Amino acid sequence: MIEIKHLTKIYPSKSGDTVALNDIDLTIPDGAIFGVIGLSGAGKSTLVRCINMLEKPTAGSVVIDGEDITAVKAKRLNLLRKNIGMIFQNFNLLEQRTVAQNVRFPLDIAPRYSKRSQKDSPVPFRVDKARREERVKELLELVELSDKANSYPSQLSGGQKQRVAIARALALRPKYLLCDEATSALDPTTTKSILALLKDINEKLGVTVIVITHEMKVVESICTDVAVISNSKIAETGKVAEVFSSPQSDIAKELIIPDLIRAIESEGGKKLRLIFAGDEADAPVISGLALECGVKANILYADTKNIDGKSFGHMVIAVSEEDGQLEAAKAYLLRHNVRFEEEL
Numbered sequence: 503m504i505e506i507k508h509l510t511k512i513y514p515s516k517s518g519d520t521v522a523l524n525d526i527d528l529t530i531p532d533g534a535i536f537g538v539i540g541l542s543g544a545g546k547s548t549l550v551r552c553i554n555m556l557e558k559p560t561a562g563s564v565v566i567d568g569e570d571i572t573a574v575k576a577k578r579l580n581l582l583r584k585n586i587g588m589i590f591q592n593f594n595l596l597e598q599r600t601v602a603q604n605v606r607f608p609l610d611i612a613p614r615y616s617k618r619s620q621k622d623s624p625v626p627f628r629v630d631k632a633r634r635e636e637r638v639k640e641l642l643e644l645v646e647l648s649d650k651a652n653s654y655p656s657q658l659s660g661g662q663k664q665r666v667a668i669a670r671a672l673a674l675r676p677k678y679l680l681c682d683e684a685t686s687a688l689d690p691t692t693t694k695s696i697l698a699l700l701k702d703i704n705e706k707l708g709v710t711v712i713v714i715t716h717e718m719k720v721v722e723s724i725c726t727d728v729a730v731i732s733n734s735k736i737a738e739t740g741k742v743a744e745v746f747s748s749p750q751s752d753i754a755k756e757l758i759i760p761d762l763i764r765a766i767e768s769e770g771g772k773k774l775r776l777i778f779a780g781d782e783a784d785a786p787v788i789s790g791l792a793l794e795c796g797v798k799a800n801i802l803y804a805d806t807k808n809i810d811g812k813s814f815g816h817m818v819i820a821v822s823e824e825d826g827q828l829e830a831a832k833a834y835l836l837r838h839n840v841r842f843e844e845e846l
């Protein structure tokens with residue numbers, strides 16, 4: 503588990519300090535695929551770089567599996583860091599080395615065992631050459647690139663490069679994988695395949711994945727939990743199903759449902775937002791309103807999905823302002839256990 507407590511990061515400069523993170527509290531449970539979304543400049547990359555101490559926090563702490571990594575000595579930190587893999591938007595591969603050599607790199611430079619300082623290592627110590635080669639083979643199979651072992655990065659597509667980076671990040675069997683805009687440079691089809699791979703890694707290897715992104719679709723498609731970051735602070739956090747179906751903060755509403763906001767602004771009538779978070783029904787609502795209680799309702803916006811016969815998402819309807827229509831609609835929704843919000 504990663505516990506971020508009162509984390510503040512200030513970048514000082516002569517022309518004025520930048521507060522990139524302002525008193526952040528966040529808990530990332532083991533086994534999660536945890537999304538962090540926000541606009542550019544919100545502080546996402548700074549947050550993820552503080553989790554592995556690439557950036558030293560100005561104040562606060564990052565506690566990983568009970569150990570405050572902002573307080574440990576350099577040697578210990580170096581070891582703990584190896585339990586946290588990281589991938590980036592621009593892949594950061596070693597261009598002069600082959601795919602296999604890139605993946606082998608962390609194994610080649612893994613710490614050697616020394617009783618005094620490294621007895622509680624969370625990751626494997628350096629193993630002999632034959633076992634390193636074996637591990638590389640295994641990793642390339644995992645990311646489906648066995649046939650590219652001897653290629654150079656320049657010979658690969660973006661998606662393949664990211665697969666190499668993922669294999670390399672997993673070489674030492676880390677418990678955590680940080681992904682900073684890992685799919686932002688990829689086309690939609692490649693993005694899908696990389697996200698599917700990350701999900702697989704989470705499920706099969708039990709790696710906790712932290713996904714930093716400005717793309718809502720990424721969070722929606724693989725994350726279990728999400729934190730929305732805005733102006734250096736956490737605006738909102740929770741389960742994806744909950745936050746995406748019922749965002750509370752202005753920034754989350756704007757990020758998650760911009761079309762909805764436009765729809766609401768452009769139409770007359772009384773608006774209701776219906777929320778489906780795994781409930782039984784959605785489509786019959788409009789016909790039910792008309793048939794059962796004579797309410798005229800228009801769908802202004804709908805973004806619902808059916809997963810295993812249950813509905814997720816939301817729908818905004820406009821109800822006629824004629825006398826009694828809104829009350830009748832609300833009574834109908836209550837009778838049918840459909841969650842709704844009036845204040846949009």
Ligand SMILES: Nc1ncnc2c1ncn2[C@@H]1O[C@H](COP(=O)(O)OP(=O)(O)O)[C@@H](O)[C@H]1O
Nearest residue numbers: 513520522540541542543544545546547548549
């Ligand atoms: N190394 C740095 N030095 C100075 N300012 C920085 C540095 N890195 C980021 N910042 C500033 O901190 C804020 C947050 O940046 P960042 O964490 O990169 O946001 P995001 O990843 O959400 O786009 C921005 O205002 C950015 O300009």
Ligand SMILES: [Mg+2]
Nearest residue numbers: 546547548683
């Ligand atoms: Mg960033």
